[in-house]
Amino acid sequence: MRHIIAILLENEAGALSRVSGLFSARGYNIESLTVAATEDPTLSRITLVTRGSDQIIEQIIKQLNKLIDVVKLVDLSEDEHIERELMLVKIKSSGSDREEIKRLTEIFRGCIIDVTSRTYTVELTGTGAKLDAFLRALEAASIIETVRSGTSGIARGDKGLSL
């Protein structure tokens, strides 16, 4: 099963390598990982997407909690949550393609953030599946490059992951 784990981490040099090192040392996989400082500069927040049986996820959570730099964590998949990913795509677009790509961007509620005579650069936010769908809607040959942020997640409702 796919799990999204949100982690509050001491914002210190080397803290991230403890998390990533734990995954590689114990043979767990990381599907995506995003990290940035929070409004409290002493803390970073990681959203980590992983897959595994219930037993493996239980171990991952226990092992993460054991890291001294991990302050708090929650498995967002246990409850209702929202996940978003940001994607930037540079697309070849000239002639009649230009209109089509613009329309497609609107349908997916993205925006064009850079334009040249031969390309559009599109910004798109959504679940990973939505971003995949947008890429499928484009002609493969027209994609010059894509960059994806990996998933960020937050729980629905009043409760928040904070100290």
Place this chain on the structure above:
Amino acid sequence: MQQKSTGAEMLTGAEILARCLKDEGVEFVFGYPGGAVLHIYDALFKQEDVKHILVRHEQGASHAADGYARATGKPGVLLVTSGPGATNAVTGIATAYMDSIPMVIITGQVNTWAIGSDAFQEVDAVGITRPCVKHNFLVKDVKDLAETIKKAFYLASSGRPGPVVVDVPKDVTALTTTYHYPDKVEIRSYNPVAKGHNGQIRRAVKLLQQAKKPMLYTGGGVVLDNASQVLTEFTKMLGFPITNTLMGLGAFPASDKQFLGMLGMHGTYEANMAMHDCDVLLAVGARFDDRVVGKVAEFCPDAKIIHIDIDPASISKSVRVDVPIVGSVSSVLTDMMMLLKEQDFKTDKDAIAKWWQQIEDWRRRDCLRYDTKSEIIKPQAVIETLHKLTEGDAFVTSDVGQHQMWAAQYYGFNKPRRWINSGGLGTMGFGLPAAIGVQLAHPDETVCCVTGEASIMMCIQELSTCLQYGLPINVVSLNNRYMGMVRQWQEFFYEGRYAMSYMDALPDFVELAHSFGHVGLRVESPADVEAALKEAIADTQRLYFIDFVTDQSENVFPMIEQGKGHHEMHLPAHMSPERDLA
């Protein structure tokens, strides 16, 4: 009264380190100097509170600090230089990590401005040790030094203990600041829980009271938590059979009738059979290691399992348990005893009497019997003689292999912290340097290093350290001219192709001992074993290296092959005719 620290004293980083160690009550620092730690060595030179023990190789220092920690329960302290100093210590750090031994390791580092420039003797010590420490720090500002050292000692010795590395760049040891050593530190993300959950404890007690074939399986956590007395009282109260893991030996007296011996790959027949047949298993401070569990699917197939451990991550890691209890062994067992007392210790006495009959049947098969009439020295006989002469009360360190298993099986430890070996990592070369730490901690006690001719060669240089500090260790070397355990596996599983397991071109160990300034003896006849050991133990001034020439073909029995169940043991010859795998 002398004040611990005055508010406004300006000290260099190096002086601060020395003061921290003193204020932490550190007796010994094991180490080896080098460029990056010269300021620290200078500061140590100028004080007399903390004694520095100079080893011959940083691996030796790491095992010595580890041995000291295992024998005393206090964190072992290690000081090494940057680069090779740090990398040489890594084996010892990993050894301590696997067995949850509290250690604080101070590694020198190149100057902060040179970090990352591939400077002379630079290595990323924090990166290299990260997977084998409980935590580690790089101190970039002298103002953080004292607090970091306090954190290191706190982390190393609380919760599930472990090694903590503090990497200190050379310029940090030269800069000055005011010295203040905090009495206490708080780490917001680290709050180990000692008290177990009441509901779970109640469920556990109920299961124990209903048990018809109960079994206690206890590990190194009991020793680490100094919970041996509580465990013994608890076990006696219940009258249940108990087995110890390799790391847990001595936590319950081996001479007691309720003790079934060690379990696992080289555990006794009765301990392993009782594990396989039990209906309620109480695991205490043990981590279901693969050498204990064997095949997971066949581990205690009919048992409800209760597991007490300070580390939540140890619970249900390899074997699912029914009643997990996170907490310290002593706290949880004390709470369980209170509950049992309230209920007059009611257990199913009839069923348990029947269970003991079954266990006695297994015990009567005498799985540890060996040929006592042999004309060649049997390694087991050496250990049994050692036990007899020391009344089971010596501190015994060991290396890794057959000799380690024989020491575990035949010495019969009656007290905790007497059996000092590398259980998790299985580090050959551990025994002699560990004995240094043990003997320094207990100068008046008998310390024996049970080893083999292969293992001892891995840290043989530490014989020199032993002379420098006048440590009267007894090195009991079981010399069979093979890496015995490797040979045993090759005999069983590789059709006797003894690839690289024969120790050719061995030194003359007697002469070797002499050249290091010690006493060397060679013993070739069973008749001379006792006299040699007696002489060595009686001499409390000099180190004895006894080279016992032992039977080359002897194997460690019983043995469970990797991936087999507890009931599928290889048994010694005298048991095989009626060998049943029931």
